[in-house]
Amino acid sequence: MYPPPLLDVRRFPMPYIKGWEFTVQSHTPPPPTPVTYNCCLADETARNESEQIPPVERCLRHPPLPGSIGSGAVDLKVIDPVVVEDGRNAQVVAVQVVKATPENAQLLQLDKKLVAKIYEPSLP
Template sequence: MDTPEPFPYKKGHKLRILSHITPAPTPVTRNCCRNGPARREERKQLTPLQRCIKNPPLPGNPGSHSADLEILDALKLGDYHNAQVFIAEMHETGAPNQKKKVVVKAYDPLYFDDLNGYLDPFRCVDKQYTHEAHAYNLLADLQGNLIPTFHGSFSLELPVPGGAMRIVRLIVVEYIPGLSMQQAHPADYSVCRRQQMMKWVVDFESRAFERDIVLTDLCPRNVMLPDPSEWLDRRIVFLDFGGAIFGRRLDGPVSVPLNLLLGVYISPLVRWTPSMAHPFGDWIDW
C-alpha cells in the first residue's frame, strides 16, 4: 500500500464513472476544514494513499447510470490543487453515438494542497463537492446561460496497489471555450465594455444572493468570456461554486438572533463594498 498509485488523470486515460446522489451540503463553521490533533497525528503515521483509503468521502447514495470518460486535455492537474480539473469526452452508457465534450472536476484528496498539514483534505473535498453540486441545483434555471449546464455528480473507483479501491467524487459540467477574465487583458476592452461586464458580474452575484447563496470565490479566475465564434448569445459564464455558503451566513450557533432577510432582494448598492470589487480592480478604472 506504500507504493504510489499510477496518476489516473493523464491525457488519453479512460475512466468509468457511476452517478451519485450527493449528501446535504456540509456545515460551514469557522475553522471547519482545519486539521485537528487526531488528523495531524494520522498524517505523521500514514502515507497519503493510506489516509485516502482510511477516510473515504461522505456516502450519499448511488445513482442509476454510468458513463465513460476519455481525458482530452488538462486544465488543472497534479499535486497541490484543490481539485483535478480536465476536459474529457463523455459517453453515457445506454446512449449510443451520443458523446459530449465536458469539463470534469474530481475532488481527489490524494493531490489536495493541505498547506503542510494545516488543512484537513478530506473535510475540504467533502465540503467543495457537496456545496458545488448543491449550488448547481439551486441555480438550475441559469444553467446553459449564466452558468454551465450541470451533467451530474459521480463516483470514481480507483484501484490501488494491494488490491484495494479508493473512491473519488466528481462533477461533470458543460465545456465553455474561451478565456477567463484572469486570462484576458482589460486593455483590450473599451471602458463601456468593461462597465457592461462588471454589471453582469454584479447582477449575477445579486441573483445568487437573492436565493440566499453567498459566492465566496467570485473573482476573475472564475468568470469565463466565451469564445464569440462558438457562442453568439452567451457573453459571460460563471464557474466554481465549491465555496458557496447557503443561508447567507456560516453555520453554528449565534449569540443574538439574526434577521438576514432570507429570500429578499437587497440592492448591490447597499451590499457591494470595496472589498467585493477588489478582485476585479484591474477591470475598473473609471
C-alpha cells in the same frame, strides 16, 4: 499552513493523461450531517495525522459517508489535462463524452466536450 503532503509508495501512477478513458457513475450523497459550533475544524491531532500519514492511509482510516449509487453513467476520455499535478487533491481535465446511459444521453451527447474536476485523495 500545512506542510507538503507525504508521498505514498502504494499509490498508482497519475492516470489523467491525454487519451485515458474512465467511467463516471451517478451517486446520491447521504443527507448533510448536523453543523455544530467549532465542528470539523482541524485540531492538533488531525494536523499531526496529515503530517505523518500518507493520504491513502488517511482515506482508509476515515472513509467517506455512504450514499447510494444511481443508474446513470457516462464514459469520458481525457482530451487535455488542465491542472494535473502531484500535490493537488483535485485534478482538472478537459474530457469528451464517449458513451452515456440512456437517462444521460440527451444531456451528455456523444463527442460533447466538458471540463471535469476529479477529487483524487490517493494522489498526494
